[in-house]
Amino acid sequence: MIKKKRKYIKHQVKVDLSLEGKTGKAEDIYERYYRMTQLKKCYSLIRNKYLWILVIMLSVFTGVIAAQQDISCYHCHTKVVTEFRNNVHYDKGFNCADCHGGTDVSNASVVSYSVMSGNFIGRPNRENITDICSKCHEAETKDYKTSIHWDAIKQGHPDAATCTDCHGVHEIRAIKDPNSSSNHQNSPATCAKCHSNKEMMSAWYYGIKADRFDTYKESFHWRALDKGYALVATCADCHENHKTKSHTDPTSSTFPENLPNTCGKANCHAGVNFDAKVATGLVHDKESLHTGELVFNKTGLSPQMKEYFFGPFDLAYWIAIFFKILTTGVIGFFTGMVILDFFSRLKIKRRF
């Protein structure tokens, strides 16, 4: 028994054996000291400075990685940075600072004030967005600045479309990406965001129509697109994605005299002989007739246009009315005859 106790003594502090018999049995005292030393081992781990150095190094290391992934902005702008991860620019190595200014060196602290310093601009004005994009996309910006959208912005209507309205703010996807808002197929929905909004359209100038998407829906282009046949013209194909202009502007792709070139593009109706007759067409305005109302406002038209619209378009209206009456009349009358026929046969059968 004593041998066993000596085993403890070997690697323990000295034990005053004189206490034996006064405070308790020798085994109990050994036991108490043994527990104390085990605890001390634990405390020494926490006090170990090498371990702390390791922890600090690890956190610095993750911080460096975090800085590369815009973790610093991510703390607060979680949603925005998540969107940015789908951005085609993110794949190419751009980060927040490339558009928003400031330094791209980040320390991954909770508030990364070093990012928001220097030439940090925060949220750009709508007027300034073109300046940011034009740093790389010079040709596109040049085209855009000839458009009616840019004219409107210059005239003090900042709601007019700028780069981000069509391409997305943070989630700018590649044009060929089917989820991109500026993809060929998504073009009608993207334009309709503003152009089907009556308040927004009337705020710009009086008379702009909010039924452009609705009238496009009547065309064969949309009907085919809607059913999964993508090789048809959408908004941007006729109205020129960046160089969008009013159809009254002689340099516009939708100006009557330019229509032959617009419709006769290489991938569209190529090889077709267009002449001046084509030029008299305004694609959108015909079909609102199907809703039963003459949408086109004929006031303020040039005499040439007036002559055109008082002609076949009123004819279209009357033709639509004619067929409504004819179909309702003929089908209604003959359905009545069928019902009468049916009852007359019932009567005959009852008699006999």
Place this chain on the structure above:
Amino acid sequence: MSRQRSIEILEPKITGDNKMGEIFFKRFTFNQLFQHWVMIGTFMLLVISGMPLKFPDASWSPVIINLLGGFAMRTTIHHAAGIAMVGLGIYHIVFHIFVDKESILERKVWPTIKDAKDFWQTIMFYFGKAEEPKYGRYSWKEKFDYWGAFWGMVMLCVTGLIMLFPFKAMELIPYAYVHLATIVHTDEALLATLFIFIVHWWNVHYCPEVFPMSKAWLTGNLSEEQMKHEHALEYEEIMRQMNETGENKSSGR
């Protein structure tokens, strides 16, 4: 020619029990039957492939287009069937004007004053105030069917060709008229479809007398009972002519 055709009677079939068989009256020639068959085929294809585009927002519209094999296939089917129907229309007009030797004015499809009277008498009959009118070879309903289809064919074929070759059409007519063609085409097609499915099918399919269908569209023949009831005047005419020819034959002997 007309007299000869109206007394075409099939030989009575004599069954094993040595009873008199049914007498069938020739109503349509094979040529007419064939035209009708082509008409049925192309018309049904055109309705199925065209209506999803007339009502693009309907829930059944994408379903039918997918069943037809996609939008491009739908377009191909519609164009092919449409061209076949244009061919049929041209054949019909060419045959019945230039090939058929019967004098055009003596044809029995032309509307007459009797048809107007029959029309009124039919309505009176439905309200129980008159006898059912007796019809000749074609009743006023059948004449309306024919001329309705004739008008529809002209409208649909002309506007359909304009829509099939819009840029060729633009060389001849203004651009805006090409758009008019879409209105005329779809509205007229809707009218034709409703008329066929409701009125024509009632007359030849659902009507209790012929249900499930009148077999004239397959065989071209009418039974004696049907003939007596539906075309009483023609039946009487045939019987009179048969007696005359019979008397002539007997007197000749």
